[in-house]
Structure formats: structure tokens, C-alpha cells
Amino acid sequence: MCLEVERAVLDERMSSLVAGPSLVESYLEHIRNTCLVGTDGDLADYIPELARVDPTKFGLSLALHDGYVYSIADADIGFTIQSVSKPLTYALALTHKGFDQVDDRIGVEPSGEAFNEISVDSKRRPRNPMINAGAILSASMLLEVEPDVDLAFAELLEFYSACAGRQLALDSEVYESEMRSGARNRAIAYMLQSFGVLHASVEASIDLYFRQCSLVVTTDDLAVIGGTLANGGVNPRTGRRAVGQAVVQRVLSVMTTCGMYDGAGDWVTTVGLPAKSGVGGGIMAVLPGQLGIGVYSPLLDEHGNSVRGVAACKRLSADLGLHMFNVARESRVTVRSFHTAAELDIDTDRTDAERRYLRGKRDRIRIFELQGDLTFSGTESVLRRLRATAKEFEVAILDMTRVDHVDQVSRSMFVGASRNLKGVQRSAVIVDPDGVVVRRSAHRTEPGPGIEFVVTTMAEAVARAEDFLLKLAVEGS
Ligand code: GLU
DSSP: OOHHHHHHHHHHHHHHHHHSOOHHHHHHHHHHHHHTSSOOSBOOOSSHHHHTSOTTOOEEEEEETTSOEEEEESTTOOEEOGGGGHHHHHHHHHHHHOHHHHHHHSOOSOOOSOTTOOOBOTTSOBSOTTSHHHHHHHHHHHHHHOOOHHHHHHHHHHHHHHHHTSOOEEOHHHHHHHHHTOHHHHHHHHHHHHTTOOOSOHHHHHHHHHHHHTEEEOHHHHHHHHHHHHTTTBOTTTOOBOSOHHHHHHHHHHHHHHTTGGGHHHHHHHTOSOEEEOTTSEEEEEETTTEEEEEEOOOBOTTSOBHHHHHHHHHHHHHHTOOTTSOOSSSOOEEEEEEEGGGSOOOOOOOHHHHHHHHTTGGGEEEEEEEEEEOHHHHHHHHHHHHHTGGGOSEEEEEEEEEEEEOHHHHHHHHHHHHHHHHTTOEEEEEOTTOSSSOGGGOOOSOOSEEEEEESSHHHHHHHHHHHHHHHHHHHO
């Protein structure tokens, strides 16, 4: 291949590396393809609006701690939030009424029963805020503070929108349909009133509850709401606090034990993420400190959970090591600093001609100093930075001296990144004195494109990076 053609091919590959699907996006697409197999599950059919949605739709979004959102497939399709609203209204009730008053009337124990079971504990409290009895009571508590349903709803909507980072809206057809067919929920509310725990008007409580269930969201919204909870209550997109830290801790605890209807135990052991599902087909899951997930597919299992949504969460958790008890000492890897080799005072052993050539080239060597444990989300943010700046360097030096642990997912992600860098004639050198990334025996020594897991000191890394620049110069001449 002549040089010009080669250059053009490289340029094209570089554009697709920078602008095309990232490693994470390709992986999410792969999950979609595996989860779309089969037609198990049924659409919710208690109201016509849910029974006529397209069963083939599937959306998946991941919101990272810095507000970056990966979304694939039908991530822009709106659907009603339904029971995924329950943790949010519970959060609002805790904020307005305080923990003691709420705990007096709503328990925090899993019920092991279906979501719409008329289920209370020995003190006649709903067992938890994730079943309908507890959720209707949470909504009624907002009416104790603001008895006008329209005003209470306006405040609820503002709160949900702050968590999602955009203005949400009501699906009035779903809302009206829910209101027409809500006999069971009304029965639950009257039962709670007869027990003396529901203090607001029954009809207003049901009205507010159905309005919250009828809000339209996308998987991006669910991921960002999850990201807000993952971030201790600060929306990762807007940077604004939407929920207090103590309330978030409580809400995540209850989502962990009671969030997935009566399938909660299986969920905690296999997926290990606080989550909430809704009969609209949405699931929101949270990895505290790291990320929020939103999935949508409207076919439901016998518990009322999205069949493909559950499958996608299981795959994500297993493949990316997202179980909340996958313990890493520092969940977020930070790129401590980011500079070029021109800013370092490192002298390498070169001939005069090489020295002259390299003088103007050292700023094409980028150094990323990392710290913390490398799990999925930390590695993702490092690789996103590499990809975004790929045009600015020929060689990246990843200084892992302060990294203590690298999990298997991160290793595979580095292998994928290595392949991508190789494709665009870029190289990366990892400074890994303690062999945390790759066993010493597997170190490569030849300077070549891709990642070289090779060196123990920064001086060695710079020499190795310069070797690569010189090799490119020779090949290009
Ligand atoms: N609007 C539904 C109901 O209360 C929500 C059910 C759900 O998503 O679990 O019947």
C-alpha cells in the first residue's frame, strides 16, 4: 500500500475510533442482541394503553458518575414510569415528613408478596414503600403537606424532573385509564384509611399516585435518575443536589430488599444492584458510587418485571462486575493528572540526530496518571479520555504506579483498547512496577503499536515511547 493510501486508511480508522461506537457501546449492542432472543413474557393488559405498546422495543442506557450517558437502541422511546416512581415519592415523603413520621406508618421489610397485595404488618403498616399499599401511603403523605392535588403533583413533578435532569411530563391517556380502572388501589387506600394510617383524602391520594405512575420517561431518564441516587443525591448531569444523602441511603436500602416485587431475593443474589421495576417495562438499577442503569422492554414475567430488562441487568452485572458486593477499595479510578512528556525532565540516551527529531515530538507523548482500583467504571472513564484525545498523541503512557487492583473486566477492556490503538498506529505504554495489570512474564519488550505492558519506571516508559516515535519516523521516511 502506498503511503498516501495508508494515511487515508489510518485517518478513516481514526475518525471511526473517535466518532464511531466505543467499546462500551459495542458491548451494550451485544447485550441487546443476546437479550432480544425469544418472545417470553406478556404485555401488561390491565389498561388498553399498556396492552398496545410495541413488544419488540428495547432501550438500554448507562449514566456514569460524571454525567456521561451511553444509550443504545430505543433509548429515546417514552414509556410510563409506573412503579419505578415508588422510590422517588418515598424519598419526597421522607424529605418532607422526616424519618420518624414515615417509619411510624410505612415498614421497611420485604413482603414476599405481589406488588398489589393488600398487605400490612402487625402494626397495620404497609410492609414497605415498594408495594402499592406503601406507595399510595407515601403519596398521601405529600398531600398532608400540600392538600391540593394539582399543587402536590406540580411539586412531585419538579422533584422527578430534577432527578432526571430534564422536564418530565404526564401521559394523560394512561393517567385517565388508570383512574378509571383503579378499583384495587382504591380498595387498598380505603383499607389504609380504616386502619388509621392514611390521613389525606383517599381519592386525592389515588389521584396523585396514578399521576406519578403515568409520567413518561426514557431509559436515559431512568439511568440519570439512577445515577443521581448512585451519586448520593446529586444529579450527575446537572451537578445539582436533588435528594439528601441520608434519604438516598434509605431509598437504596429499601430498593435492595424490596425493589423487584416478589423476585427480590433472586435479584439481589444474581444482579446485586438496588433496583426498581415497573409494569410499563422499565427497570432502574443503581451501582452506588458509580452508575445508574435504565432498561426498557415491555414484555413482563409473572412478577411484573421486564423479562429482557432482567436478562440485560443480569448480563451487565456479571460481565462488567457490577454486583454491589464486588468489593473494590476505591470505586472510582481517577486520572490524577494528564500532561505531555515535554513537561518531564527525563533524559534518554539518544544520538544527536534522534535528539533533534524528538525535541519537537515529545508533546505527542501523553501521560495519564491513574489511581484507585480499576473496575468497570474507572476503566471506562480512562478509556473514554484516551479515545477523546487520540488525535493528540502518538503514544500514551498510563502510569499505574498508584493503582492497587485491576479486575478481569478492566483487563479485557484494555485488551480491546489495545486492538483499537493498534488499528490507528498508536501505542500505549503502561508503567506497572508491581505487576498489577499483567504478570511480569507476559510483558512485551518490542516497541510496536497497541499497548505494551512493559515497564517499571517512568524513565523507561518515556524511552519506550520515544522508540515508537523513532520507529514511526523511519517507517514514514
Ligand atoms: N399503576 C400501576 C398500579 O398501581 C403500577 C403497577 C406497577 O408498575 O407495579 O397498579
